[in-house]
Amino acid sequence: MDRIIDTILEFVEPEEEITAESTLKGDCGLSSFDTVCLLDALCSEFGKNVDEISVRECQTVQDLADLFLD
Amino acid sequence: MSTKTLANGKTVETYPLTQAQRFMFFVYKQFGNNSPVLNIGSGYYWKDDFRADLLKEALEEAIARCDVMRLRFTLENVNGNMQVMQYLVDDAETKVEEFDFSDMPYEESYEIMKGWTKQLIPMFDCPLNTVRLIRLADGMNGMYLKFHHLAFDGYAAKTFIADVMAIYLSKKCGRAYPKPMKSYYDAMMDEFKYLDSDQRKADRAYWMQFFSNESEPIFNDYLLEGNRLRKARKENPEQRFVSLYEGDHPESRTLMYEVSKEDSDLIMDLCEKKGLSIPCVLMLGLRTALSAFNDNQEDVSFKFMINRRGSLLAKKSYGNRWHFYSLRTIIPPDLTFEQAVAAVEDAQSAVFKHCNFDTLEMYQVKHIAMKAGAITNTGTASYDSMTFSYHAPLDVPVENEEVKASTIGVWYNNDFSAQNMYLTVKHRANDNGFEFIFEYRTCENSAEDLKVLYPKIIESIMLGVKNPQITMGEILEKIKL
Numbered sequence: 414m415d416r417i418i419d420t421i422l423e424f425v426e427p428e429e430e431i432t433a434e435s436t437l438k439g440d441c442g443l444s445s446f447d448t449v450c451l452l453d454a455l456c457s458e459f460g461k462n463v464d465e466i467s468v469r470e471c472q473t474v475q476d477l478a479d480l481f482l483d
Numbered sequence: 484m485s486t487k488t489l490a491n492g493k494t495v496e497t498y499p500l501t502q503a504q505r506f507m508f509f510v511y512k513q514f515g516n517n518s519p520v521l522n523i524g525s526g527y528y529w530k531d532d533f534r535a536d537l538l539k540e541a542l543e544e545a546i547a548r549c550d551v552m553r554l555r556f557t558l559e560n561v562n563g564n565m566q567v568m569q570y571l572v573d574d575a576e577t578k579v580e581e582f583d584f585s586d587m588p589y590e591e592s593y594e595i596m597k598g599w600t601k602q603l604i605p606m607f608d609c610p611l612n613t614v615r616l617i618r619l620a621d622g623m624n625g626m627y628l629k630f631h632h633l634a635f636d637g638y639a640a641k642t643f644i645a646d647v648m649a650i651y652l653s654k655k656c657g658r659a660y661p662k663p664m665k666s667y668y669d670a671m672m673d674e675f676k677y678l679d680s681d682q683r684k685a686d687r688a689y690w691m692q693f694f695s696n697e698s699e700p701i702f703n704d705y706l707l708e709g710n711r712l713r714k715a716r717k718e719n720p721e722q723r724f725v726s727l728y729e730g731d732h733p734e735s736r737t738l739m740y741e742v743s744k745e746d747s748d749l750i751m752d753l754c755e756k757k758g759l760s761i762p763c764v765l766m767l768g769l770r771t772a773l774s775a776f777n778d779n780q781e782d783v784s785f786k787f788m789i790n791r792r793g794s795l796l797a798k799k800s801y802g803n804r805w806h807f808y809s810l811r812t813i814i815p816p817d818l819t820f821e822q823a824v825a826a827v828e829d830a831q832s833a834v835f836k837h838c839n840f841d842t843l844e845m846y847q848v849k850h851i852a853m854k855a856g857a858i859t860n861t862g863t864a865s866y867d868s869m870t871f872s873y874h875a876p877l878d879v880p881v882e883n884e885e886v887k888a889s890t891i892g893v894w895y896n897n898d899f900s901a902q903n904m905y906l907t908v909k910h911r912a913n914d915n916g917f918e919f920i921f922e923y924r925t926c927e928n929s930a931e932d933l934k935v936l937y938p939k940i941i942e943s944i945m946l947g948v949k950n951p952q953i954t955m956g957e958i959l960e961k962i963k964l
Contacts, residue, residue: 423794423795424793424794424795425795426662426795438755438758439755444875445760445762445763445828445831445832445835446789446790446791446792446793446835447793449793449832449835449836450793450794451793453836465832465836469758469828469832472758
């Protein structure tokens with residue numbers, strides 16, 4: 414989970430600490446463009462290909478982690 | 484990279500323009516006709532127990548934290564060709580001057596600052612920016628900023644305002660001093676690294692493949708009476724593009740429409756509730772209106788601006804990162820509004836993934852890949868009648884809700900445009916509601932054209948927002964001309 418959060422923090426500086434329950438758009442403030450760039454970074458970080466439609470369906474950091482950490 | 488010796492004897496490294504700067508400069512040379520088209524003028528004003536001394540300090544500190552303020556352009560002979568290069572100097576030389584317009588009507592001070600915006604910025608080997616502390620009538624105070632578009636885009640300008648306000652409020656209210664900004668130099672180096680990267684080769688291959696496989700798009704005009712494709716088709720019934728910029732006159736005007744706070748909130752609430760992208764909802768509104776103007780055409784394209792600010796380095800290093808790509812969507816009438824927003828988002832995401840590929844090169848690839856006859860080589864042929872850009876709200880710190888309610892952000896139009904028709908959607912500073920700003924070249928457009936277009940855009944959006952399951956066919960029926 415820390416690697417997921419650290420990667421998110423390369424893209425945004427939210428006022429509140431990011432947790433697994435943080436929402437990607439609301440709490441983290443990720444835009445559509447951020448999300449496309451984040452997906453690219455996570456795929457490199459975890460050496461895994463995840464399609465963007467799955468990422469777009471993610472609401473929270475935990476949802477995102479489930480895609481990369483299973 | 485090469486070097487240049489400055490008047491003070493110091494030698495500095497010079498760098499080529501980035502891809503985004505090259506495109507902006509190309510458009511300026513091609514269609515700007517040596518006008519002040521690259522001047523960005525903006526103002527930010529509010530009513531509080533004003534501390535001019537602290538704002539001046541904040542402006543000076545924000546300038547010192549912003550290395551783009553130290554950016555200069557120069558002309559250099561590169562292999563026999565004069566090229567625009569850029570370099571950084573040690574001292575920004577941007578002085579904060581104070582102007583007091585408190586005893587004159589707002590309209591009068593507006594015209595003065597608009598006049599400042601229209602004054603050409605000397606481009607080579609000198610400071611490019613103007614920063615002024617302003618007192619307006621009715622106790623409104625703030626700042627006037629003028630930037631060169633090769634050094635700042637709209638996002639960068641707003642980032643600068645946010646930094647100034649964070650510093651001002653740290654001094655005035657004891658809030659935490661804002662974190663440091665990022666380095667323009669580092670961001671520029673990142674841009675250059677991309678030029679030799681495998682990613683660029685992959686992006687080029689993607690666009691080559693994309694355009695080779697793509698069917699020919701079709702031009703959708705926002706003009707009703709003077710529909711340019713219908714006119715062109717009298718000579719060639721198969722034609723699908725139009726030549727724009729036939730008159731080399733960059734003079735432009737703007738027309739602004741304000742969406743009410745209530746309607747703006749409805750749009751944003753739906754986006755939050757359904758996880759929809761705000762710009763995609765707005766772009767769906769635009770493409771639906773264009774469809775209605777062109778016999779309910781399902782295949783609609785327009786250019787859209789991508790500010791390419793994903794990483795914190797890109798977000799906090801100022802500069803100009805804008806790339807312009809065509810957004811093409813084919814939306815059948817049986818799709819619901821919600822499904823159509825998703826279709827726009829799919830198209831947008833596909834472009835986002837490959838949008839670091841520079842715009843000028845992309846057009847060359849498009850010309851190579853598309854079959855002969857599809858595009859003329861005049862450089863003015865287009866399938867996109869207009870350009871769209873969305874400026875997301877950027878959190879500018881405010882002292883309290885009362886001060887926020889008084890705050891206004893002003894864009895001083897320079898009355899020139901290198902684009903034929905440019906729709907920018909922004910958020911108001913005081914209540915976050917939408918502003919639709921149409922900037923149009925007067926030689927090819929009139930305000931009358933927009934008085935039909937805008938209501939159709941907003942009507943189609945509100946129909947979908949109030950009933951996301953309505954089909955696009957039903958929306959087109961309700962907004963039909």
